[in-house]
Structure formats: structure tokens, C-alpha cells
Amino acid sequence: MLVSDFIRLSINSVAFHRMRSMLTALGIAVGIAAVVLLTSIGEGINKYVLSEFTQFGTNLIAISPGKASTFGISGAIVNNVRPLSLDDAEALSKIPRIQAVVPVVQGTAAIEYGKRTRHTFIYGTGSAVPKVWQMKPALGQFLPDDDPRFARPFVVLGSKVRDELFGDKNPLGRRIRIGTESFRVIGVMESKGQLLGFDLDDAVYIPTHKAMAMFDQESLMEVDLLYAPGTDSEELSEKIKKSLTQRHGNEDFTIITQDQMLETLGSVLNILTLAVGALGGISLLVGGVGILTIMTIAVNERTAEVGLLMAIGARKQQILWLFIGEAVILASLGGLAGLTIGAGGAWLLGAAVPALPTHTPWSYVLLAESIAALIGLAAGVVPAWRAARLNPIEALRAE
Amino acid sequence: MIQLQGVNREFPVGDETVHALRGIDLDIEAGEYLSIMGPSGSGKSTLLNMLGLLDRPDSGSYHLEGVDTTSLNEENQARVRRDRVGFVFQSFHLVPRLTAAANVELPLVLAGIEPAQRKARVHETLEALGLENRSDHRPDQLSGGQRQRVAIARATIMRPAILLADEPTGNLDKRSGEEVIQTLETLNRQGILLIIVTHDPEIGGRAKRMLHMVDGAIVDDRANTEKAGADET
Numbered sequence: 001m002l003v004s005d006f007i008r009l010s011i012n013s014v015a016f017h018r019m020r021s022m023l024t025a026l027g028i029a030v031g032i033a034a035v036v037l038l039t040s041i042g043e044g045i046n047k048y049v050l051s052e053f054t055q056f057g058t059n060l061i062a063i064s065p066g067k068a069s070t071f072g073i074s075g076a077i078v079n080n081v082r083p084l085s086l087d088d089a090e091a092l093s094k095i096p097r098i099q100a101v102v103p104v105v106q107g108t109a110a111i112e113y114g115k116r117t118r119h120t121f122i123y124g125t126g127s128a129v130p131k132v133w134q135m136k137p138a139l140g141q142f143l144p145d146d147d148p149r150f151a152r153p154f155v156v157l158g159s160k161v162r163d164e165l166f167g168d169k170n171p172l173g174r175r176i177r178i179g180t181e182s183f184r185v186i187g188v189m190e191s192k193g194q195l196l197g198f199d200l201d202d203a204v205y206i207p208t209h210k211a212m213a214m215f216d217q218e219s220l221m222e223v224d225l226l227y228a229p230g231t232d233s234e235e236l237s238e239k240i241k242k243s244l245t246q247r248h249g250n251e252d253f254t255i256i257t258q259d260q261m262l263e264t265l266g267s268v269l270n271i272l273t274l275a276v277g278a279l280g281g282i283s284l285l286v287g288g289v290g291i292l293t294i295m296t297i298a299v300n301e302r303t304a305e306v307g308l309l310m311a312i313g314a315r316k317q318q319i320l321w322l323f324i325g326e327a328v329i330l331a332s333l334g335g336l337a338g339l340t341i342g343a344g345g346a347w348l349l350g351a352a353v354p355a356l357p358t359h360t361p362w363s364y365v366l367l368a369e370s371i372a373a374l375i376g377l378a379a380g381v382v383p384a385w386r387a388a389r390l391n392p393i394e395a396l397r398a399e
Numbered sequence: 400m401i402q403l404q405g406v407n408r409e410f411p412v413g414d415e416t417v418h419a420l421r422g423i424d425l426d427i428e429a430g431e432y433l434s435i436m437g438p439s440g441s442g443k444s445t446l447l448n449m450l451g452l453l454d455r456p457d458s459g460s461y462h463l464e465g466v467d468t469t470s471l472n473e474e475n476q477a478r479v480r481r482d483r484v485g486f487v488f489q490s491f492h493l494v495p496r497l498t499a500a501a502n503v504e505l506p507l508v509l510a511g512i513e514p515a516q517r518k519a520r521v522h523e524t525l526e527a528l529g530l531e532n533r534s535d536h537r538p539d540q541l542s543g544g545q546r547q548r549v550a551i552a553r554a555t556i557m558r559p560a561i562l563l564a565d566e567p568t569g570n571l572d573k574r575s576g577e578e579v580i581q582t583l584e585t586l587n588r589q590g591i592l593l594i595i596v597t598h599d600p601e602i603g604g605r606a607k608r609m610l611h612m613v614d615g616a617i618v619d620d621r622a623n624t625e626k627a628g629a630d631e632t
Contacts, residue, residue: 001510
């Protein structure tokens, strides 16, 4: 029997019970739509979070004082931990393949200009911020490459601080007061938006040693290193570890490469996507039961037809595949409808609620459709097997 | 062509065992015209199913065209049914979803014959039975006689050697029944071996050889001298 005839005959019987077939396919359609929609949202969130985390560049390594296994700024500094100094940062910059280093100290302080005062984040950084964090000044320039211990009192404003303090006025060359010291504005950063609730534009950047003095810190909170693309980050972090251990006497610092961070984050997000996908899978399972039910009914109704087919020379195998083909076609039709609904829904959702990112990966679409066909196959096997095993004489007697 | 030797068949019915066939010995030559008659439950349908390889004997042997059919596996039996045997049933057994042409085409489809070839053969067969302008009708748009003729077209499209008809006129009025019998007899004259199971003595009496069955045994097997050649008149 030709494959095209199998398909034609199966489609014929599916099309004959139009209403019934549509309702059965609907079960699968809802399941597939749920899977596609939920995984689209999951993937969208996944992509969104990863892009948020990579907007400051990708080839980064962060070193923070204190030995901690989790990432983040280690607040509690244990007794025998030596501070991470500007000298350490300078030494690290000499390691081959390190392109730039940003020593970071962070705190909050009041900023005054004229009669306006604003409490905001102060970042003590070096001159390499535009290169390492991939953020450019929109106006003027970033902090100059001064000797880190004697850097001049310049400040670069975040776009929001500029708006709040200066409005439409040109802030370049003005002096503002941060804490007790006076700084000259030499630049304004372009707007970066928010990262996990932090308003990155509501911040100012001053030289590191000024910030250390302002917040009375003897240690840097973090040193960010930018390495040349194509470098093995693990190998490099080994070198950094060796160099710093030599300087400090023991390993009293934590190195986190962004590769590691993204890997961890990625695996968490993938599990999230998988979990929501599995939720949709439950409705898919229900759709599969629907197909099983309708195929069982179909075999019962068509017992006499099975007998006839056997009498005119159909082999058991042919009857088996005819019914399985029907189930697979039902499921695939439902799957296609579900894909359209799911992908369309995801797109609509993305358009209607821009804050909720959605992304429908094609691999998921193909996977969902194959799963639908597979469910049809699985649901069709048992009824089809029953049909194929019918006794032709008894089957012919059924009417 | 057909040789049955000592064929027995039993069915369990409730607690009892029914002997549907008891020691059947039967020789049938190619091109014969047989009727099998007898009261209901006498085993005539069982014998017909046996001849059509829908059933297997519990004991005894059945040689069809020299081949011992009891030694064939399921797949080969299906192939013999498809290629050598045609069935006509009392209740037509047309697939309601398919047009007359598609119903007639089914055995060709099962045999995996190319669509272009199928179309020509279906047309030819329907034409021979005077159904060419009914080919696109569904069974529910056809009269009983037309339905049975479509079924006969389906049974003969593979050009089988044997045509088995189980009460072919049972669901038809007299006139349609007469037409159907004439159609079957025409096919017999063209060389096909025709076996009709019936309880209607008028139809059974038209055959050239008449078998009578009672309680699973053939009690009478004789040539129909008076009716021999009746179809020519």
C-alpha cells in the first residue's frame, strides 16, 4: 500500500467526522498552544535577563575581597582578609591579556548644586569604565586617566542626575558638591535604564581614591577586569589568583568570571523555561487522552469496516497503520492549530505588554509539533492494535 | 481448484461447543456455479468463510489452486484473499465515507497499485456493471441494488478466481435481487467460480450444482439437471 494512500484514507476519515475531529484536535491545540506560549514567555524572560546581564560587556572578571562562594559584594570582611587596594588593581592590569581594570568603590551621598540636593549612588571608578562596562558619555568625557592616587576631583553624572540637578542647562564645567568636597562636572553618561531595580542613570562617577576617602574605606569593593576576546577565562582567573595570592599571602578574595555567572544564570533560567513548558505539557497530555478516547470510539464504530478490509485482503499491519495514521493526523492538525494560536498569542502578548518579553524559538516550535504527532502515535496505538486484532468474521457481523 | 478434506470447525457458544462443520469433503472445479443451502445454523456461512480464508479449519485440509492454505501465515492468507477471492455480503459492507469509485478502488489501494492504473481499472469495472454514472455517489445516495453492484465491482476488480456471495439478495427487493443475481451469473459465465450461500430455494435452484447442509455436514451435493443452462434462456 502506498504511503500517499495511507495519508489520503486517514485524512478522509478525519474529514468525514468534521465536528468530532475538530473538537478532538482542539484538545491537542490547547496543549500545544499552552506549551508554546509558556515557553515563549520563559525564553523571552531568559533572553531579557541575560541581555541585562551582558549589557556591561561580556569578557569580564570581577574580584572582590573576602572568600565567598556566592557572588556579590562581600560585606563582612573577615579578620585576616587584606584589603583589595589600588596597588592590587594596578598589579592586575599588568597581567597579559588584561585590557583594562576598573577599581570600584560604591556608596551613597548627597549631591548639591545650587539649591538642589539629591541623595544618590556614588561610584568611585577609574578611567576605563566606558571600555569595561560598555557605557559611553553622552556629553563631555569620562574621568581622565590620572594617577589613581592623585586623581583630580572630576565627576561624571548619570543622565537622571543631570536632569534633576541641571534640567536643560549645560552641566559641563560646573562645580557640584558631593559630601563635603567640590567636584567639576566633565561629562554626562548616556541613559542605561534599570537593571533589576537599580536605576543606573541615578548615579555619579568620581575617581576611586576620592570615593574611598569619602566613605572611609580602605579596601576596594570590587575590581572589574576586561580581558581580550578569545581568552580562556578559566586560565586567566588562575593567573589572577596566583598573582593576588602572592601579593596577599593567601587567597582572601573571590574571583567570578562572567562566563560562570552567565552559565549559572542560564541554567537556572533554562530550568524555569522547562518547568513552564512541563506545565503546558499537562494539558497536552489531556489532549492525548482525548485522542485515545475518540480513536477507541472510532474503532468500535467501524468494526464492520475493519472486517470488510480484512475480507478484501488488508493485512493486520495495514489496518494498524490506518488507525494510527488517523490519530497522528488528528494530533498534528491540533498541533498546527496550537502552534498558530500559541505563537500568535506570544506575539500579541509581546506587542500588547512590551514589558513582558516573549520569544518563540523555532526549535521549540518543531519540538512541539513532533511531540503532538508522537502523542497521536501513542494514543492511536492501543485502539489501532485492537482493530488489527479483530476476528474478521465477528467484525463483519457487527453492524 | 478447491479441495476440502475432512474439514472440522467448532465454536464455543456459552458452555457448549457447536460443531459448525463436520468432516466436510468437497471438490470444486474452476468456473463452477454452486449454491449452498440449508437452514440457519447449518454451517453454510462458516463453510463460505472457510473457503474465503477468513476462517481456519480445526482439522482437515484445504487446498486452493494446489496450495495448502492451512500452512499459510496470516500475511499470505490476506494476500490470497486480496488476489484470488472476492466477497459479496448481504449487507453490502460499503465504506460510507467513500464514493462508489473509492469503494471499488479499495482492494487496488491495499495492493499498492499506482493511482493512474487504478483509475482506469475502476472505470472499466464500474462500466461493465452499468455504474459509470454513479461513481461519484456515496453509498447513501445509491439504491440497494446499486450498492450491491458496487460491492460486486469491488469483489471482482482484482480479477479473482473465486466469487463468494453470502445471501447477496437478502437485503434487496425482488427486482434488485434478480438484477444482482444476473450480474453474478454473467461474471460466472465469464469464467469466475461463483458460490452463493442462500436460504432462498428459488435463487439456490438457479445454480448448476447445489449443496445442502444440515448441522454442519453436507447432506446433498448434486448437479442441477433441470436448471442446467437455465441462464442461457
